[in-house]
Amino acid sequence: xxxxxxxxxxxxxxxxxxxxxxxxxxxxHDYLFWxxxxxxxxxxxxxxxxxxxxxxxxxxxxxxxSAKMPNASFSTLKIQPSEPRDSxxxxxxxxxxxGRTEAFFGQGTRLTVV
Amino acid sequence: xxxxxxxxxxxxxxxxxxxxxxCSFTDSAIYNLQWFRQDPGKGLTxxxxxxSSQREQTSGRLNASLDKSSxxxxxxxxxxxxxxxxxYLCAVGNNDMRFGAGTRLTVKP
Numbered sequence: 001x002x003x004x005x006x007x008x009x010x011x012x013x014x015x016x017x018x019x020x021x022x023x024x025x026x027x028x029h030d031y032l033f034w035x036x037x038x039x040x041x042x043x044x045x046x047x048x049x050x051x052x053x054x055x056x057x058x059x060x061x062x063x064x065x066s067a068k069m070p071n072a073s074f075s076t077l078k079i080q081p082s083e084p085r086d087s088x089x090x091x092x093x094x095x096x097x098x099g100r101t102e103a104f105f106g107q108g109t110r111l112t113v114v
Numbered sequence: 115x116x117x118x119x120x121x122x123x124x125x126x127x128x129x130x131x132x133x134x135x136x137c138s139f140t141d142s143a144i145y146n147l148q149w150f151r152q153d154p155g156k157g158l159t160x161x162x163x164x165x166s167s168q169r170e171q172t173s174g175r176l177n178a179s180l181d182k183s184s185x186x187x188x189x190x191x192x193x194x195x196x197x198x199x200x201x202y203l204c205a206v207g208n209n210d211m212r213f214g215a216g217t218r219l220t221v222k223p
Contacts, residue, residue, distance in 0.1 A: 033210070
């Protein structure tokens, strides 16, 4: 397997625009996590899914953020409208039987909102 | 909500030293604890996974221990090398996975 794949790797957008980040988990993994990393706050858990169902979205900072997982091989994190304070690195991770096996991370998407 | 703390925040050692990184967590009802390494501008690489029923795991020069009852884990790095320079993060796993802020390690040649 190629690992967790995120796209795009870098995204620069203007304030107010819609941004969509994409993630393909490792095949067979049943948990998917979205994190945001900043210097100030470290790695924050935004939302996680189990078998494509959102389990806990309490980390999503505002209603401007939304995430979907339409099938086992694809998830999106959308920010609409984007703001400069959303600038961060967004990571996706997946695991099989969370807690019993290792979690694997994608390379992240570096988002800059100007 | 699980709170994870890592001490120290930064550490600088000469090459060849043995060192210990610390991780503490507030809720002992965990499934596992995982140690990751992150190089600047890169993603996270898994180093070791300890299940809640285990006391330690070893991989090469790395040894991780877990004391669930006291809410602590340590990562021991033997004979450190400049290539070990990176940020080390611990993540406490339940149904979710919560991270500490990391320890930034610099190993000087």
